[in-house]
Amino acid sequence: MTDSTALLTDRYEYTMVDAAIQAGTAERQSVFEVFGRRLSGGRRYGVVAGTGRLLQAVADFRLTDDELSWLSDEHIVRRPTLDWLADYRFTGRITGYQEGEIYFPGSPILVVEGTFAECVLLETVLLSVLNYDSAVATAAARVVSAASGRPVAEMGSRRTGEWSAVAAARAAWIAGFSATSNLEAGRRWGVPTMGTAAHAFTLLHDTEEEAFRAQVAALGTGTTLLVDTFDVPTAVRRAVEVAGPELGAVRIDSGDLASQVAEVRAQLDSLGATKTRITVTSDLDEYSVASLSSSPVDAYGVGTSVVTGSGYPAAGMVYKLVAHQDDQGEWVSVAKKSSGGKSSVGGRKHAFRRLSDSGVARAEVLRIEEHGSDSHPAPKHAERALHVTLAEGGVPDPRWLGPEGTKLAREHHAAAMAELPPDAFRLSGGDPVLPTVYK
């Protein structure tokens, strides 16, 4: 693993810079925007995540000598471009939606300004981070609302790439999960970590009882015992015998959860373990979590579905040039005009969320900037400006970075969710809960 993020990118970013340097167009001031054309899967809203990570990726986008040598050996770019790359660091400005914010089709989630060459190089890594992290956060937010206040832990590390797992744990926490099983997410991003035990631990020991005794001896009676390795009622009885009625929790990872949970609750209560919680973890997603809402479940563990975006593992955001200066320094708005739903809207956008008098979100309002004019579009009455400055002169604002930035994103997410109208929380597919309007 390397600290540099400079080659986590598509070859064409480098060859476009190479061609633009030769053509004399590489230094044209440009504006790129990141947006999603639609919300995947008929989702009612999307959640922006990855901002803190992508700002770090921008700061780490410096070419090492090894990377430069490889680009040279492979003849990917020519000598003048290699010289330019050797000194590369992004010096432009990044504004965008605060991490944790809600977004809708067309929302200008990120605005990247600088020369064409310095901005275009960042395309792939910015999109990789935003598309994955936002897909996870969007799925996670749906699970959280389906859980109706019960805690949900992210346990999906084994179901996604090993570094994506760290990002997923972070994104799920921003979207309201209570904890993760992923230790690196704890160390790197300050996400609270949790864990229970696996079937292997029970199977290692000569009896289930010995396994429970070993776990309670090491982790205390507050631990969570896994009760479905052999026979659930037998295991629940043993668990309470071993740990006493102060046993923290039992975990069920298989079977018909609704009936099992009811039976285990009754059995725990009959054994006097009325405060022992029940955690369920078997291939849950937002729909199965919702279906357990009338069961006496105390906590959920969600794995595969959240780290894979619950059917939509990439958020579908794109990075598009919307304006640039020409040789006379005049700004030109640009857009792809072609067929197939892939056209874009030229010009730099500013974004606002219009709220009702009682603070309920009503619309996503976009205004296109008149480049060169002094007056930037400003929020009107009952509008909240959605863009914040993320990096200036190429330097990320430290507020958004590291564990503190992650915590801030989680708080901002909760506040933004609280503005949404009730229809946002319908799990069924449909239209975005807010319209995106240009005005």
Next chain:
Amino acid sequence: MTDSTALLTDRYEYTMVDAAIQAGTAERQSVFEVFGRRLSGGRRYGVVAGTGRLLQAVADFRLTDDELSWLSDEHIVRRPTLDWLADYRFTGRITGYQEGEIYFPGSPILVVEGTFAECVLLETVLLSVLNYDSAVATAAARVVSAASGRPVAEMGSRRTGEWSAVAAARAAWIAGFSATSNLEAGRRWGVPTMGTAAHAFTLLHDTEEEAFRAQVAALGTGTTLLVDTFDVPTAVRRAVEVAGPELGAVRIDSGDLASQVAEVRAQLDSLGATKTRITVTSDLDEYSVASLSSSPVDAYGVGTSVVTGSGYPAAGMVYKLVAHQDDQGEWVSVAKKSSGGKSSVGGRKHAFRRLSDSGVARAEVLRIEEHGSDSHPAPKHAERALHVTLAEGGVPDPRWLGPEGTKLAREHHAAAMAELPPDAFRLSGGDPVLPTVYK
């Protein structure tokens, strides 16, 4: 980014080790197996990928001082466990399917042997790598067969986590893709890289013609020009005017591909550019690639679908304890017995592919080892043994590592695919093309 992989794991792996050390069971010799209970999405076969990466992850699983301090500060494990972890390195044996091999439900893809503690710690990171890389390789193999010999390039880096993108490029190449857009995959794993240009490059220039001239000047007439930014017929005419009939290729990224491709081919031919190739890249998956089989497409670029496993982004493999020694040194086969389709089969398995006289694969044959006996199950007539030694004494066999190992995996994949019966290449959902039998 850190070189250590030790915290890319679930907290419970560490707390199970903690409890087992205290209980005196941590050093019991154990056998864990990785297998998939089913093939996702009614796929006819699965493709093993990630082996070369996971062996590197095992070698890099050493706790740094920072990691140990964090585990201590967070009170995740106790002092004796921290001392044990400070010296941790895996010393056991790993056997398994050669990377690129085909697998079926129940195939023992990886067999990890050592003490319980040293093996259980590896669970999460091994599964993260195998589940993601195999999901990508399985999707990629289907695209390759749908493309019927036409080259397919992987271009999905922006649609998955930034490090998963590197792994995906590698997995897709193993499964028969011809190249990737991802530069780090080129540098790290020796995957051939390729690229064209983005709409932004056309939009940056004052006219499409200027953009084409700039690209051809830098990259030569063999380059691929993107012709769908404005009007396709106009762009095709300009492209041939600028580059001449020796133009390498044009790329179409939107619209109704079947009709566009036919029109562009006719236009290119009428302009004398009969050797100019047509590359298409618009949200393709195995089904849309197959539907273009009668179109004069020369090459495909596939992004989102391949890096997200074409609807199945995790292969669903699990890591299960199947045998361990007891305090008397006797081997005990173990298995989870619970309900809900999550039971497992105890005992260490050996795997063979039964072939017909003409070399066509007929069955996945598994035999359970009598632990302690000297005779290991051996291949019978017309069977191919599927397990190879991947690591011995904790040290990965260098054959499987790096660019050379990746190339070997690609070659092995092609050979294993050539054994499959024709039904394997049906894209529709159905049963695995080979039965898995215990005998």
